Amino acid sequence: MINSHTHIFNVKCAPDRFYGLPVARFFSLVPQSARTLAKWFRRLYPWSDHDLLERYARMLEVGSERRQQDIFERLLDHYAQYPHARMVVLTLDMDFMGAGEAVNNYLTQLCEVAEVKARYPEQMIAFFCADPRRPDLMRQLREFVPGRGFTGIKLYPALGFYPFDPALRPVYEYAVAHQLPIVVHCDTGGIFYRGPLTAAHLRPPSLNPAAPSRDFTAYASLKPGRFKDLFTDPAHFTDVLELSEFRSLKLCFAHFGGKEMIEEHSDSVTGSHWYLQIKEYMRKYPNVYADISYTLRHTSGRVRDRLRADMQDPLLGSRILFGTDYYMTVREKEEPALVREFLQGYGLDEAAFQQLAVINNRRFVSTSFYRP
Amino acid sequence: MTLIFEFVTSLLLVFLLFSIIVSSLTEFYNSRIGKNSRAVLLYESLLRVFNDRHNRNFTDDLYRHPLIASSKYDSESLPAYLDGQVFADALVEVLVRHHRPIQISYTDEGKPVVAELPVYQDEVFSLFGDAVRELNSSDLKSLLQSFLHRSRNDGELKQAIVHWYDSYMDRVTGWYKRKVRKQLLWMSLFIVVALNADLFRIAASLWQDRELRAALRDQALAIGSDSLWLESMQQLSVAERRQMADSLYAVLLRQGLPVGWITRLDASHATSLEAAYPVQKQRTFFTSVSYRWKYFNKLVAVNAERYFNLTTILGWLLMAFAVHLGAPFWFQILNKFINIRGAGPRPGTS
Numbered sequence: 029m030i031n032s033h034t035h036i037f038n039v040k041c042a043p044d045r046f047y048g049l050p051v052a053r054f055f056s057l058v059p060q061s062a063r064t065l066a067k068w069f070r071r072l073y074p075w076s077d078h079d080l081l082e083r084y085a086r087m088l089e090v091g092s093e094r095r096q097q098d099i100f101e102r103l104l105d106h107y108a109q110y111p112h113a114r115m116v117v118l119t120l121d122m123d124f125m126g127a128g129e130a131v132n133n134y135l136t137q138l139c140e141v142a143e144v145k146a147r148y149p150e151q152m153i154a155f156f157c158a159d160p161r162r163p164d165l166m167r168q169l170r171e172f173v174p175g176r177g178f179t180g181i182k183l184y185p186a187l188g189f190y191p192f193d194p195a196l197r198p199v200y201e202y203a204v205a206h207q208l209p210i211v212v213h214c215d216t217g218g219i220f221y222r223g224p225l226t227a228a229h230l231r232p233p234s235l236n237p238a239a240p241s242r243d244f245t246a247y248a249s250l251k252p253g254r255f256k257d258l259f260t261d262p263a264h265f266t267d268v269l270e271l272s273e274f275r276s277l278k279l280c281f282a283h284f285g286g287k288e289m290i291e292e293h294s295d296s297v298t299g300s301h302w303y304l305q306i307k308e309y310m311r312k313y314p315n316v317y318a319d320i321s322y323t324l325r326h327t328s329g330r331v332r333d334r335l336r337a338d339m340q341d342p343l344l345g346s347r348i349l350f351g352t353d354y355y356m357t358v359r360e361k362e363e364p365a366l367v368r369e370f371l372q373g374y375g376l377d378e379a380a381f382q383q384l385a386v387i388n389n390r391r392f393v394s395t396s397f398y399r400p
Numbered sequence: 401m402t403l404i405f406e407f408v409t410s411l412l413l414v415f416l417l418f419s420i421i422v423s424s425l426t427e428f429y430n431s432r433i434g435k436n437s438r439a440v441l442l443y444e445s446l447l448r449v450f451n452d453r454h455n456r457n458f459t460d461d462l463y464r465h466p467l468i469a470s471s472k473y474d475s476e477s478l479p480a481y482l483d484g485q486v487f488a489d490a491l492v493e494v495l496v497r498h499h500r501p502i503q504i505s506y507t508d509e510g511k512p513v514v515a516e517l518p519v520y521q522d523e524v525f526s527l528f529g530d531a532v533r534e535l536n537s538s539d540l541k542s543l544l545q546s547f548l549h550r551s552r553n554d555g556e557l558k559q560a561i562v563h564w565y566d567s568y569m570d571r572v573t574g575w576y577k578r579k580v581r582k583q584l585l586w587m588s589l590f591i592v593v594a595l596n597a598d599l600f601r602i603a604a605s606l607w608q609d610r611e612l613r614a615a616l617r618d619q620a621l622a623i624g625s626d627s628l629w630l631e632s633m634q635q636l637s638v639a640e641r642r643q644m645a646d647s648l649y650a651v652l653l654r655q656g657l658p659v660g661w662i663t664r665l666d667a668s669h670a671t672s673l674e675a676a677y678p679v680q681k682q683r684t685f686f687t688s689v690s691y692r693w694k695y696f697n698k699l700v701a702v703n704a705e706r707y708f709n710l711t712t713i714l715g716w717l718l719m720a721f722a723v724h725l726g727a728p729f730w731f732q733i734l735n736k737f738i739n740i741r742g743a744g745p746r747p748g749t750s
Contacts, residue, residue, distance in 0.1 A: 149512040177504030399510030
């Protein structure tokens with residue numbers, strides 16, 4: 029089986045204000061403080077394993093591991109029952125998110141993941157996070173994919189860029205040339221750009237010359253936590269996918285738009301409906317996928333019903349990927365419980381799980397040079 | 401003249417004893433709670449140089465290198481000291497490995513193959529040079545280039561690194577001392593306020609109370625004339641020193657030194673409270689808690705009325721400053737002062 033969405037970056041890779049408060053650097057330098065805090069969280073309310081403090085204690089414990097390898101090994105331990113389990117590890121470039129400096133910059137994070145990949149070449153499927161604001165992006169991309177064993181690309185637009193950014197054109201070309209999979213963050217939750225808005229944010233140019241010019245100046249007064257939805261909006265991918273050279277781009281919209289979008293409770297800034305937009309792309313383009321990471325924790329109600337219906341659809345069912353979003357999910361449940369409850373809640377038998385976690389995922393992560 | 405001598409010696413003794421209390425508690429704190437402060441400072445100081453935002457953070461690579469990792473107590477801890485030669489060996493290897501990383505290629509079947517190229521002894525120097533040239537322009541690159549400029553082979557290169565590392569560590573030691581001094585100042589302030597040790601109140605009491613002065617003078621002469629007293633104190637373990645500090649404080653209290661807070665209400669304040677809570681009413685749990693809480697509040701009010709004024713606060717600050725100068729400082733002054741007076745130091749034992 030393949031888990032198509034996991035993270036192993038530790039607190040050292042997180043900018044100082046990653047959590048909003050400037051604590052990441054302190055936790056990086058004195059990881060024992062994070063452990064002690066986690067211990068006290070548990071002591072304050074010891075009667076439940078699901079209370080808020082317990083959940084954050086788990087998050088602190090995993091995130092404060094000294095090495096990314098330790099987090100990856102924790103993850104593998106959770107899948108000990110699957111002898112050939114492979115994990116897609118998504119790196120994150122947080123150097124430009126305007127939340128201060130991280131102890132370990134992005135290149136350091138990449139090099140460390142490359143070392144872990146060298147130790148676990150079969151079990152790890154490493155993805156390179158591309159940010160169009162990085163000056164030497166293509167040089168780094170070529171160095172790591174495939175030279176250092178990386179076989180995919182991660183985009184996280186909420187960190188302050190649009191997916192139609194002209195600087196991403198060579199990235200998409202490289203991905204098409206090597207059939208590289210691209211995972212795009214697509215949820216109203218998660219981390220986001222905290223810096224000041226620039227002209228490039230408000231009147232962004234597009235890589236598609238036929239695309240209409242955009243002006244987001246009217247949204248400039250929104251708080252960063254809301255403005256980020258403009259970056260994330262999957263409708264922006266129309267600029268990319270409409271270009272004939274990128275029609276075959278292998279794209280996965282992570283989280284399937286997120287719980288709020290699936291439930292139709294979200295008031296999206298642009299008014300677009302992300303979940304329906306993703307499904308439209310999946311029907312229209314041959315290589316568009318969606319993963320159910322983080323969203324899979326909802327094992328009842330409308331989210332479950334809709335996703336289960338999608339899984340039963342012959343076309344959509346072959347493009348939905350199993351992923352968990354470890355270790356962001358430890359705030360909700362421990363990994364084994366999350367997977368177990370997902371299988372039970374969705375009533376998936378062995379064949380259905382095989383479809384999501386093996387057949388679909390294998391097709392998605394395969395490239396011109398790598399086949400798991 | 402005797403009055404001034406007695407006053408100064410007894411005041412010096414008070415400073416010395418408080419300094420011992422503070423340094424013992426600081427050491428106790430560092431050994432139990434802040435045990436890694438030296439190790440964290442070493443890590444931070446290396447981070448300052450080797451976390452290169454224009455390239456990458458090499459500090460963690462250094463700490464993960466087996467030569468350095470093996471000096472750690474466990475996987476969680478950081479080493480408090482690093483040998484210069486070990487550091488130089490690790491740095492050279494980290495840079496060489498950065499330049500020649502492990503490569504992963506894929507077979508025709510799409511399976512990953514890990515290829516680790518060997519590094520031979522005779523190519524270390526040239527590989528290090530290539531690694532430095534490959535880095536983006538930065539302060540770290542300039543530093544590494546300066547090592548290269550001063551060497552012709554890997555032996556000289558490592559020597560240059562060791563030389564730089566040793567002088568950098570001298571500076572780090574200086575920073576550490578400054579950090580400890582700051583820590584001592586905060587601990588002094590905490591102890592002085594916790595014990596309500598106001599310098600003006602203590603000085604006034606020593607000036608006016610002849611018996612107290614004489615008792616402390618005798619103690620001061622006994623301690624100050626033994627030049628090895630402090631040395632023997634410093635050889636005690638942290639726990640033993642903490643015990644010693646407790647007993648010294650007890651001595652000060654026994655002699656009647658005016659320190660501490662009001663802990664019992666006098667009759668005028670207690671009467672109204674006793675009337676509201678007669679003895680039989682205090683027996684139930686809730687009324688007992690309520691009585692204690694009100695008693696505590698009254699105590700706080702009485703203490704605040706008496707001590708929370710500018711003179712006391714200034715007295716605390718001056719006392720904390722004096723105490724943070726440390727036991728060796730005050731012992732030396734006490735020792736010299738007694739010698740000047742002609743009491744003469746007690747000869748050390750052979």
